[in-house]
Amino acid sequence: MSIILDRVAVRVAVDGRPAPKILLDELSLELVERRIGVIGANGSGKSTLLRLLNGLVAPSSGNVTVAGYDTVRSVRDVRRRVGFVFTDPLSQLVMPTGREDVELSLRRSVRNPRERRALAESALARFGLLALADQSIYELSGGERQLLALAAVLAVDPAVLVLDEPSTLLDLRNRELLRRTIAGLSQQVILSTHDLELARDMDRVLVLDAGKVVFDGAPDDAVAQYRALCTAGLELPAGEQK
Amino acid sequence: MSGHGFLLANYVPGGSPVHRSPLWLKFLLVLACGMASFLIADWAVSACVLVLLCGVFLLSGAGAARLVRAVRPVLPVLAAIGLFQWWQLGGPTAARIVLNVLVCVVAASILTATTPVQELLDGVASLARPFRRFGADPERFALTIAIMLRSIPFVAGAYADVRNSARARGLERNPRALVLPVFITSVAFARQTGEALAARGLGDAEDQGS
Numbered sequence: 001m002s003i004i005l006d007r008v009a010v011r012v013a014v015d016g017r018p019a020p021k022i023l024l025d026e027l028s029l030e031l032v033e034r035r036i037g038v039i040g041a042n043g044s045g046k047s048t049l050l051r052l053l054n055g056l057v058a059p060s061s062g063n064v065t066v067a068g069y070d071t072v073r074s075v076r077d078v079r080r081r082v083g084f085v086f087t088d089p090l091s092q093l094v095m096p097t098g099r100e101d102v103e104l105s106l107r108r109s110v111r112n113p114r115e116r117r118a119l120a121e122s123a124l125a126r127f128g129l130l131a132l133a134d135q136s137i138y139e140l141s142g143g144e145r146q147l148l149a150l151a152a153v154l155a156v157d158p159a160v161l162v163l164d165e166p167s168t169l170l171d172l173r174n175r176e177l178l179r180r181t182i183a184g185l186s187q188q189v190i191l192s193t194h195d196l197e198l199a200r201d202m203d204r205v206l207v208l209d210a211g212k213v214v215f216d217g218a219p220d221d222a223v224a225q226y227r228a229l230c231t232a233g234l235e236l237p238a239g240e241q242k
Numbered sequence: 243m244s245g246h247g248f249l250l251a252n253y254v255p256g257g258s259p260v261h262r263s264p265l266w267l268k269f270l271l272v273l274a275c276g277m278a279s280f281l282i283a284d285w286a287v288s289a290c291v292l293v294l295l296c297g298v299f300l301l302s303g304a305g306a307a308r309l310v311r312a313v314r315p316v317l318p319v320l321a322a323i324g325l326f327q328w329w330q331l332g333g334p335t336a337a338r339i340v341l342n343v344l345v346c347v348v349a350a351s352i353l354t355a356t357t358p359v360q361e362l363l364d365g366v367a368s369l370a371r372p373f374r375r376f377g378a379d380p381e382r383f384a385l386t387i388a389i390m391l392r393s394i395p396f397v398a399g400a401y402a403d404v405r406n407s408a409r410a411r412g413l414e415r416n417p418r419a420l421v422l423p424v425f426i427t428s429v430a431f432a433r434q435t436g437e438a439l440a441a442r443g444l445g446d447a448e449d450q451g452s
Contacts, residue, residue: 056440056441091437092441094389094435094438095359095388096253097253097359103360104363105442105444107363107381107384108443113361116360134255136252152442153442
């Protein structure tokens with residue numbers, strides 16, 4: 001699916017500052033690859049970029065289109081096609097149990113309760129979560145919650161899956177599980193991450209810095225560029241130096 | 243968050259006659275108990291109704307622990323109301339008021355403990371359907387109930403966390419140290435939930451013709 005950002009800028013007013021803060025600065029991109037990663041330091045604009053793709057953030061100027069649908073004017077059509085997974089699954093899971101949460105996702109598209117229940121169960125089974133379907137979301141491990149959040153989003157079968165730092169709260173084992181799960185998805189995947197291993201699994205990686213794309217290309221080159229960016233000018237405070 | 247373990251409306255799976263009862267009957271029970279709380283004038287009648295409802299609850303197999311969990315959060319408030327009413331209107335009236343509130347709480351717990359949330363939401367959406375002609379969206383009604391069920395335990399959990407951290411700093415008697423963080427956490431939670439729902443396309447206006 002083609003996602004196009006045409007001279008997109010996102011600016012926010014900040015109290016006490018005359019000029020708005022620039023979160024993203026005149027980005028023009030066409031995202032067509034099956035696996036796209038976005039890396040960059042905290043505050044570089046990764047989350048803002050991803051939120052633009054689902055219409056959670058509206059551009060201050062320029063426009064974003066997903067399969068020809070504008071993310072501001074046709075936000076419902078966009079959200080039918082673009083699923084969004086948040087960093088913290090607890091921000092995303094609304095219902096007390098996994099089964100209920102997946103069923104909630106399906107409420108708009110499937111009116112028949114029995115059909116909805118069957119579809120929810122098949123979505124949970126796909127991620128090995130059926131046995132935990134009726135357990136409280138607070139009793140699940142971090143990895144199980146993240147998989148549940150994925151299952152809830154994928155239950156409605158979006159064409160594009162956007163994940164905002166999906167592995168940040170996970171331990172090594174769950175991170176590995178998530179990597180394999182993402183690798184097996186049929187959807188186009190666009191994710192932001194600090195996990196450079198996960199970034200290397202992508203077909204294309206964007207490096208963001210201060211709201212600008214400073215590199216756009218192959219994963220290994222992008223990671224090298226990001227490392228160089230992070231270490232440039234990095235010095236210990238005077239008191240810490242030996 | 244410690245208080246998250248407390249879920250206001252958690253469904254207890256089962257196949258009891260109460261579970262199998264139609265949703266409209268359980269709705270009617272809650273409605274009748276709410277009405278009765280205005281009509282019953284004798285505390286002894288209230289006590290009998292409460293015992294009867296507790297019996298129905300236990301018959302469902304949801305368990306005494308679930309019943310206690312449902313009632314416990316309102317006990318401090320009921321104790322305060324009961325004492326005040328006793329001082330103002332005497333023992334029998336105070337007992338009637340407290341027992342009537344407990345009747346409503348137990349009736350609502352029977353509904354939530356024996357009905358899956360999705361079935362409950364379908365019921366709310368059906369009830370709201372006649373208001374469609376006035377521009378109401380039944381699915382939004384249902385979603386509002388779902389969010390309420392999710393939010394109350396969250397706020398309770400936030401309060402428990404804030405109280406613990408206030409205690410750790412010796413500020414447990416400072417109302418500002420308790421109320422303000424809970425308020426801020428709750429607002430942040432509301433924003434987060436709104437964003438999560440929007441990202442999933444929930445809460446948007448209904449499809450034409452659906």
